[in-house]
Amino acid sequence: MNLNNKGIRKGLILSAATGLAIGAAGVAGVGAASAATGVQAAATKSLTYNCAYPLIGSRQVKIDIDTNVPAKLGVGQYTNDIQIKFKATIGGDTTDGLKAIGGSTLVGAANAKAAVTGPGQNVSVNVNNAFPETKIPDSGAFTLDGYGEAPAIGFDQAGHVTAALSSMEFTVLVKKADSSPAALGEFKVPCTLASGQDATIVSADIVQGDQPLGDPWQKPGYFPYKPTGAKPGTLNYGFGLAGSSYIKGPNGTVPINGGINVAVDGGTGAITGQLSLQKTKGMMSILGFLPVEATVDFQQVGDTVGTFANGQIKTTSTMYIKLPSFTLFGIPLGGGDQCRAKDPSKIQMQSNDGVFFNPLVGGPFKAPNYSIAELENCGLINGILSIFASQSGNTIDLKLTPKA
Known part of the structure; x- marks a missing residue:
């Protein structure tokens, strides 16, 4: 392979690999751009990549690529600068994720690896x-066009040349409506080739005698991309919540209503926030048959913390569970302002596994299991009440609704 002052002449695939970069937003592909002349290698390639976005999780990139690489090149002959064009469609699921982080537009680049x-x-x-x-x-879906190029190439031996793509990494800047960077800043999106594909995007022959090269394409003004170095910011979300908690020991359910405001670090996905739950009442059963109405008060200790990662939210809230009153047929049995579990409960909650939680839409939010410690300061029958109230296996089932 020849070298010249434009750099190593390695890359018949340089152009095609460049085009793959467009997937930066996680897409489903469409038809490729047409070649400038009939001398280009007659293969438009469609490949699918799995790309990992911060916060919103994995999205697929399917893109069709077209290059101006000739189907034949003479021994010792150089191509024109290698160019690519591509057209892709951003899938609706990716659109939802980009809007959830405050996106209005996106721009960027990519680095692809090719063999x-x-x-x-x-x-x-x-x-x-x-x-x-x-x-x-x-x-919904939208289309994205892009362009790439690489130095001209030449080979000093006759034979066959192929180029195959492997991994790639996007650099993406999502902007808000006022053109300022969204909370993710300028971020990286690593992508791997989905299995079961032939990743060859160029196949050409090196023959004796110079070959026609075709006319070069016009370079667009957005190429090359200039990195901005924009830093991550903070996303702020507020939700109303409604649902219920099942208390296993006394076999009772209490309604839950309240709200939560959270701040999400755009760089790490770390969540901090304040959870507020209203005092509630529900029917319980003591000794298996006595219908007791219990008042339950959830008193938060410190902040709710957690993560927003891979499209799922997970939080931990630390709460004292207070039981201000127990009544049997309207007759007080115990309770009081100081009646509570001795130790706070750590309530771990999460959105549904494998389902993108869109903060602009809300959705299910559940605690599959939390414990209540022994009770204290609940009156003469504190011990009896504690036996029935203090257990693991309690659950919470809520729906989060974005605040207006």
């Missing part, structure tokens, strides 16, 4: 590309 195999040379190549600032709709 070039040619006469007398097997090399790995890094390829860069860019896509222009593109509007994110309120919902």
Whole structure:
């Protein structure tokens, strides 16, 4: 393989790999751009990647790529600068995720890795590309176009050349409506090739005698992408909540209503917030048959903490569970302002596994199991009440609704 002052002539696939970068938003692909002339290698390639976004989780990239690499190149002949065009569609699930982090537009670049195999040379190549600032709709899919290029190449031996893509990493900047960076800042999106695919995007022959190269494409003004270094910020969400808690020991259910306000670190996904639950009442059973009405008060200790990662929220709230009153047919049995569990309960809650939790929509939020410690200061029958109230296996089942 020849070298010249433009750099190593490694990359018949440089152009194609560059194009793959467009997936930066997690997409489902559409038709590729047409070649400039008939001398280009006649293969438009469609490949699918799995890309890991911060906070919102994994999204697929399916993209069709077109290059101006000729189907044949003469020994010792150089191509024009290698160029690619691509067109992709951003899937509706990705749109939801981008809107949830405050996105109005997105812009960026990518670095793709490609393996070039040619006469007398097997090399790995890094390829860069860019896509222009593109509007994110309120919902549904949208298309994204992009462009990439690499230095001209040449080979000094006859033979066959192929180029295959492997991994890639996007650099993405999501902007708010006022053009300032959204809370994720300028972030990286690592992507791996989905299994079961032939990743060859260029296949060409090196032959004797110069070959026609075709006309170069016009370079767009957005290429190359210039990194901004924008830092992550904070996302703020507020939710009303409604549902119930099942108390296993006395076999009773109490309604739960309240709200939570959280701040999410755009760089780490760390959550901090304040959970507020209203005092509630429910029917319990003591000794298996006595219908007792209990008042339950959840008193938070410190902040609710957690994470927003892989499209799922998980939190831990530390709470004293207070029992101000127990009545049997309206007759007080115990309780009082100081009646509570001796130790606070750590209540771990989460949204549904494997389902993207969209903070703009809300959804289920559950504690599959929490414990209540022994009771204290609950009156003459404190011990009896404690036996029935203090157990693990309690659950909470809520729905979070975004505040207006």
